[in-house]
Amino acid sequence: MAGWIEACGADDVDEEDVIRFDHEGRTFAIYRSPDDEYFATDGLCTHEKIHLADGLVMDDIIECPKHNGRFNYKTGQAKGAPVCVNLKTYPVKVEGGQVFVQID
Amino acid sequence: MASDKSASGPQGMVIVGAGECGIRAAMALREEGYGGPVTLIGAEPHLPYERPPLSKAVLLGDDAPSPKTIANEARLFEAAVLHLSSVTATGIDREAKSVSLSNGRGLHYSKLLLATGADPRPYALAEGLSHVFTLRTFDDALAIRSRLGPGCRLAIIGGGFIGLELAAAARTRRADVTVIEAAPRILGRAVPTEIAQVIHARHAREGVRILVGAAIADMKEQNGGILIKLQPALKDEAGPSAVQADLVVVGIGAQPNTALAEAAGLTVENGIAVDAHLRTSDPDIFAAGDCCSFPLAYQDGRRVRLEAWRNAQEQGTLAARNMLGGRQAHVAVPWFWSDQYDLGLQMAGLADRATQVVRRDLGSESFLLFHLDAEGRLVAASGIGPGTSIARDIRLAEMMIARGARPDPLKLANAESKLKALLAA
Structure with a gap:
């Protein structure tokens, strides 16, 4: 198990928004929820490998920017057609104003 | 029966x-x-x-x-x-x-x-000719794919989405591509002029020959391909009088x-x-x-x-x-996209009733257009940019359209003004 990776500053993500984070050839999406918690998932939609960070965050849902596939970014759960495969999620912590992701 | x-x-x-x-x-x-x-x-x-x-x-x-x-x-x-x-x-x-x-x-x-x-709408002049295809099914795509390749001369009749997406793919396969469009510009039916211009310029840069205002006089099989004869150009610029193609794809709606x-x-x-x-x-x-x-x-x-x-x-x-007995009404706002090269176009709503267009610049080859009707209601939004960079804004605009919102045009034009805030307003 790899350790915690520093992904971004806590202020780099707006509330109810998402940014992209690339690390060692992989891409992730870092979310900040409307109630100011942070979450992380794989960065690409499970339907057609589109970067989710271009998508829209509404409450606890991220919507793919291409085909409107929806996931709960807190649990990774796919919310119906066209997405049927869940999104992988990763543990997140915030320390000293920085967001850390635990990547396996 | x-x-x-x-x-x-x-x-x-x-x-x-x-x-x-x-x-x-x-x-x-x-x-x-x-x-x-x-x-x-x-x-x-x-x-x-x-x-x-x-x-x-x-x-x-x-x-x-x-x-x-x-x-x-x-x-x-x-x-x-x-x-x-x-x-x-x-x-x-x-x-x-x-x-x-x-x-x-x-x-x-x-x-x-x-x-x-x-x-696909059939094209009378192409009826019964070999080497002529349309693109609707997987088998159509396979047939076209098997004939595409470096140096293959592909003529696409119709400068709509199917034809232009095909043109982009064919250039990637290093085919020699000509698009023949009868109207004065490509994407005439569905897309605002400013966006069509960006797409046209990009295709030209990628080496696609686009002939607009080009009326076809005749098509016939010749030299193992198709000879497309064009009517003499009415405008000053002398376009070609004919296009010789190994492969023709008709995409006229x-x-x-x-x-x-x-x-x-x-x-x-x-x-x-x-x-x-x-x-x-x-x-x-x-x-x-x-x-x-x-x-x-x-x-x-x-x-x-x-x-x-x-x-x-x-x-x-x-x-x-x-x-199953439900009584749910269809209320969705129309939405579509097109990808050509690394450019992504998205559009929400229908712009034909718009009387005012507000532009928000985001970067080179990247902007949004907001289409407002006479009452200031947002009726459509369209945008172009690399990949899916404009998707989120188009999605937010779509939600505003569904609500019948009348957003402030000055704020729409200002890239610093977040659409999410306008939606909440």
């Missing part, structure tokens, strides 16, 4: 057309808890598959492509959806509530969904498949006419997707027909619910 003698089996849900719309409807019937028979009738030999990649990814890559299936056999089996492939519906007997099939059999229905789609509905006496009005619940003039028959015209909720219920992936999905799902 079907006779009830030929129909067999218990009544159930029958869906004609196994494209995006039909398969979504079939799966939605199960998601809604329907337990009776569901039969999905598809004219093609393949399992239901996604069409958008046909003008893009399927044409590229080195490996032999296979269709991107929406539901594989296991999933269809699990959902107990009977998919009849390579079968067409040949008639509807509304009295007997049965559909006759090309395999000589028949099916009773309690509710019937027509999701027959739209087929699509027409809804309404023959089955018409023969059954259903109302047809630029597509199979349905109400807000996607019901045809026969209450036991529904229609959805490219084949139907429906009242557009956010614009006074004016009747429109869309050829769009998301619309096919949404209407298929909604039709399924209403076939």
Whole structure:
């Protein structure tokens, strides 16, 4: 198990928004929820490998920017057609104003 | 016509057309808890598959492509959806509530969904000629793909989405590409001029020859290909008088498949006419997707027909619910996209009633256009940029359109002003 990776500053993500984070050839999406918690998932939609960070965050849902596939970014759960495969999620912590992701 | 003698089996849900719309409807019937028979009738030999990649990814890559299936056999089996492939519906007997099939059999229905789609508009001058293709099915894409390659001379008739996406893919395969468009500019029907200009310029830079205002006088087979003779240009610039091609693809739009509905006496009005619940003039028959015209909720219920992936999905799902007795109205705002090279175009709403356009610049080759009507209501938004960079803003604009919002044009123009804040306002 790899350790915690520093992904971004806590202020780099707006509330109810998402940014992209690339690390060692992989891409992730870092979310900040409307109630100011942070979450992380794989960065690409499970339907057609589109970067989710271009998508829209509404409450606890991220919507793919291409085909409107929806996931709960807190649990990774796919919310119906066209997405049927869940999104992988990763543990997140915030320390000293920085967001850390635990990547396996 | 079907006779009830030929129909067999218990009544159930029958869906004609196994494209995006039909398969979504079939799966939605199960998601809604329907337990009776569901039969999905598809004219093609393949399992239901996604069409958008046909003008893009399927044409590229080195490996032999296979269709991107929406539901594989296991999933269809699990959902107990009977998919009849390579079968067409040949008639509807509304009295007997049965559909006759090309395999000589028949099916009773309690509710019937027509999701027959739209087929490429035929081009009279190209009729009966070899080397001429259209692009609608996976097999069409394979046929075109097998002939594309470095140096292949491809002529595309029609500068619409299909033709231009094909042009981009063909350039990636290093074909020699000419697009012949009769109108003064490409993408005339659906896309604002400013966006069409960006796409035109990009194609030109990628080496695509685009001939606009080019009327075709004649086409004939010659030298193992096709010679396309053009009418003399009326304008000053002397365009070519002819285009020699190894391969011709005609992409001049699509027409809804309404023959089955018409023969059954259903109302047809630029597509199979349905109400807000996607019901045809026969209450036991529904229609959805490219084949139907429906009242557009956010614009006074004016009747429109869309050829769009998301619309096919949404209407298929909604039709399924209403076939089960639901009374849900279709309220979605039209949305579509096109990818060419690394450029992504998205559009929400219909801009034809706009009287004012507000532009928000985001970068080089990247901007949004907001289309407002005379009352200041946002009726459409369109944008272009690299990849999916404009997607989120178009999605937010779509939500504003659905709400009938009248956003401040100055804020719309200002890239610093967040659309999410405007939506909440």
